Ligand SMILES: *[C@@H]1O[C@H](CO)[C@@H](O)[C@H](O)[C@H]1NC(C)=O
């Protein structure tokens with residue numbers, strides 16, 4: 001099994017959960033179904049110690065106009081010099097997940113989640129709940145078992161996937177990753193998956 005494989009399990013917005021809601025669907029109050037901004041930068045923290053991981057920080061750059069999203073993943077006390085894990089997600093469903101040594105290319109049946117996903121038929125409004133000290137609207141869809149959005153600001157507070165709750169530490173509307181090289185999957189994503197260039201050793 002690839003060492004990168006667990007990474008794909010925690011990356012929105014592409015993960016497909018087998019069952020989405022399981023709770024009674026309510027009618028959302030006016031404004032609760034407002035779309036995401038077309039572009040944002042969010043910093044996420046999640047705790048993977050229960051499944052053998054560490055505390056993990058993920059920088060997400062969501063860029064709907066360009067049909068892509070970027071996840072830059074760093075584990076707690078990882079060397080500042082070490083290159084992070086990177087996941088580039090494209091709207092055609094292709095994901096490149098790579099670090100300095102290897103690359104996994106994964107094809108999902110759907111691409112990047114659209115900003116107006118709350119109004120899609122697959123989304124369910126589940127009411128209000130307090131999480132992380134915020135009064136939240138709660139949603140679910142085929143990606144999020146639970147998605148919590150601050151009633152006061154409309155910012156996401158957290159979401160819940162197979163690897164537990166991912167907490168949103170910061171949410172910057174319009175935040176864009178300008179460095180083009182960050183979006184470029186390395187050559188070894190296209191010729192065997194290993195930076196050593198030999199598929200047999202990947
Ligand atoms: C992370 O999870 C572990 C195991 O449940 C727990 O002991 C630890 O306190 C958690 N850390 C944080 C920062 O929540």
Ligand SMILES: *[C@@H]1O[C@H](CO)[C@@H](O)[C@H](O)[C@H]1NC(C)=O
Pocket residue numbers: 090092093094
């Ligand atoms: C999806 O788009 C990306 C970026 O343009 C490209 O590298 C990839 O090959 C495409 N995947 C498919 C299956 O066409």
